[in-house]
Structures are given as C-alpha cells and as structure tokens.
Amino acid sequence: MSKKLDLRVKRTRKLINEAFLKLIQQKGFDSVTIQDIAEEALINRATFYLHYEDKYDLLEKISRSAIDELTSVLNPVLHISEHEVQVEKLRTTIEKVYESMEKNQVFYTVMFGEHGVYNFRNNLEEVIRENFSKKMTELGVRPEDFEIPKDMILHFISAAFVGVVQWWLKQSTKPSSQEMAMKLSKIITAGPMQAAGLKIEKQL
Amino acid sequence: MSKKLDLRVKRTRKLINEAFLKLIQQKGFDSVTIQDIAEEALINRATFYLHYEDKYDLLEKISRSAIDELTSVLNPVLHISEHEVQVEKLRTTIEKVYESMEKNQVFYTVMFGEHGVYNFRNNLEEVIRENFSKKMTELGVRPEDFEIPKDMILHFISAAFVGVVQWWLKQSTKPSSQEMAMKLSKIITAGPMQAAGLKIEKQL
C-alpha cells in the first residue's frame, strides 16, 4: 500500500510539525513565519517548500491527520441496530477516542490554547457532528419522530463532547481514557440518546 | 574561527544527543545500542558512524562539551589577589556556573539519575578540584602554610559543591541561579576559605 517513506522525509516532517506547534503556542498562529519554523526545526527554509505550500497548507495537513485519526476511531461509535444502542460498544469507542486525543495531546492542547487557531473548537465540533449525523441517517435513526430536531441532538452531543475534552486536556493528572469512557457513555445513554428516542440496551 | 557547520550536521548531532540521553534515562547506558539511538533519533545507523566511533566516544564528546562549558565559566571563580577573595566576583561566577547547569539540565539530570553513568559524580568532582587546584597554585595560594592540607580543602569544596548541585537539580521548583550563588558564596567564604587562611574582602 504505502511505499516506504525515506527516513529523511519522515524526520523532516516530524521536526516541522513539532516546531510549528511549539511556535504557535509561543506567539500564535498568525505571527509564525516560515523562517521561524525553519530555524526552530533546524531545516533549511527551502526544505519547507519541498513539503508544504505555506503555513496554511501545513496547518491543514497537521489537522487533517489528527482529525482523520479521530474520525476513523469515531466512525463505529454508534453501532446501532434497530434503534438500539449497544452501550458496551459505545464505551469502548469513546475510550479509543480519548486514546487518540492523548496521542495527539500536544496538537489539541496547542489548538485549544490561548494562542491556538481561531475557530478550531467550532471546526472540531462540526467534524464530530458530521460523523454522528452520517451514521444516524445511514442507520435510519430519526429523532424527528420523537419531536426533537436532529440538529439539536447533534449540537448537544458534539458541544458536550468537545467541552469535556477541552476540560480533560487541561487537567494535570488526567482521568484515564477508561474512566472517561465509562462516565461519558453513562451520561450520553442516560441523557440525549433517550431524549432522541433511542432504546438503550441494558447497562453493563 | 569556527567554519560554519552544515545545518544537517548540526541537526543530526542534536538528534543523536537527545536520543542518547533519553535512552540512558530509560534503560541505562550499558544497555543502549547504536541501533536504539538511530531508531530513536530518526537517523540511519550508518549516519551515526559518520560522527562517532561508538557510544563511548559519544558519551565522551557529550560530556566534554558540557564540562568544557562548565570549566570555562568556573575558571575565573577564584579571582584572588594577594590572598584576598573578591566575594562579589565569587558570587557572579557561581551564578554563571548554575546557569550553565540549568542550560545542560537534561544532561546532568540523566548522568546523576538512577540509570546514569557510573562514577559520573566522582568525575565531576575531580574536574572541579583540578580547576580550583590549578587556580590556587597559579596564584600562589598555599593553605599548607595554615596547617590545612590543600587536598582536604579541595575535596571539601568540590564535594560540597557537587552535592548541592545534585540536590538542586532534583527540586521541582528550583531556587534561581542568583539565589544559589548568593547563598553558596556566603557559605564558602564563611567556612572553607577562612579555614584555608584566605583573607576575605568585606561582604557585599
């Protein structure tokens, strides 16, 4: 599938990513220059252009890889059959989501941080909404049947989810992914999902 | 003086150094292999051999550069004229020593650490002793005249100095270099230097 990447390419990209995030945290995305990045990453400025068009391209590619990983894990989050949520599956998937965030912790922390990227939170919520939404229609789940607008449910869940993640990332001693998954799956199944008229399988 | 170093060389060495220290901390110097280093540093194993003979050579070169920096700062520590210690000069020099250690904090912490390098503490003390000793003879200071063996004074100072540094490095919120310099210069002038028969200039 993926042809083996030259070690230099792998290393260069890693160095650029790290430098970029560090600089965003220091001075904010807007004031980061390509020159800054090259200097911090110990690469020649010309090398940057071998990999990225500009800093917007870089931001997009970094974001995409983090978000792609997140959504690939998020995808099976609603393993719903016949309007029945399988609680255990929900729990393990949330756990995987938190593991993914832990792995890309630096990325998320910087993006959410004081000097983070404008609108990142909203964009992340949107990604999550789209994923939930797609899955719902795919499975024929129609909260409208229960007099709750689908959009409302989606905004409720995505906002709550991202809000909790943001809080979690700031904790110096973070509750484990397992713990977070346990608690969140309880809350979600107890609240919004029942409101949306989804039958809940018996709790673990 | 120093011809400009190719950016790749600079970067490769930095990556090797960081990887090396990280690995020593993880598994101890003895069990670190060149293969480990290459993998961690994202460089080819062959590249390692372009820069160092083996891990002993690497250790020596890393150590040398840290120690060289230290001693170059340590050199003027005893600005003694006519057996009179200039307290203010002593203070500022200790301050610089602590700044140097702060800069190479990772190096020193790893070397002193649980998986550190055997005998590193003793070697460091020796370096310090040699520097003090050289300076003393250079200036004709003879504590023997006051019935204290020179070696005893040297061991007293070097051991105390390194002991304090080791303690300092472990503190999560370290007293500043200024603070350390202030306190240490007081202790040293009050204790061993007077014992060695050196007249002390009036305190700041």
Added chain:
DNA sequence: GACACTCTGTTAACTAATCAACATTTTGTC
C-alpha cells in the same frame, strides 16, 4: 558447541536537504 539472533562496522549507488543567490512581496514605521 552449534544454533539462531541481534548488534556491529563498512561499503557504493542513490536521493533529500543544504547553500547561497536571486527577484518579488509584505510589513512596519517615520
């Protein structure tokens, strides 16, 4: 003590990254 296994040290052909130079564009400030 012979087996598989990992680590070492070295090589020649290939390639990514550097250098330094250039013309442009953007930024900031007087």
Added chain:
DNA sequence: GACAAAATGTTGATTAGTTAACAGAGTGTC
C-alpha cells in the same frame, strides 16, 4: 506614501544522509 527591513518563493550545484547489502563479533539458550 515612501523607504528600509523582513519574509517569501524559486533556482542549480553541492553534500550529508539513506539504503541495502555485506561479513564478522557477541549473546544466549537448548
């Protein structure tokens, strides 16, 4: 709005680093 300074984006020639392949040294374990 005009000038200097800094950042951008591109280039061709040069070099450090990669690759993969080698033979040999050290480890352990059955």
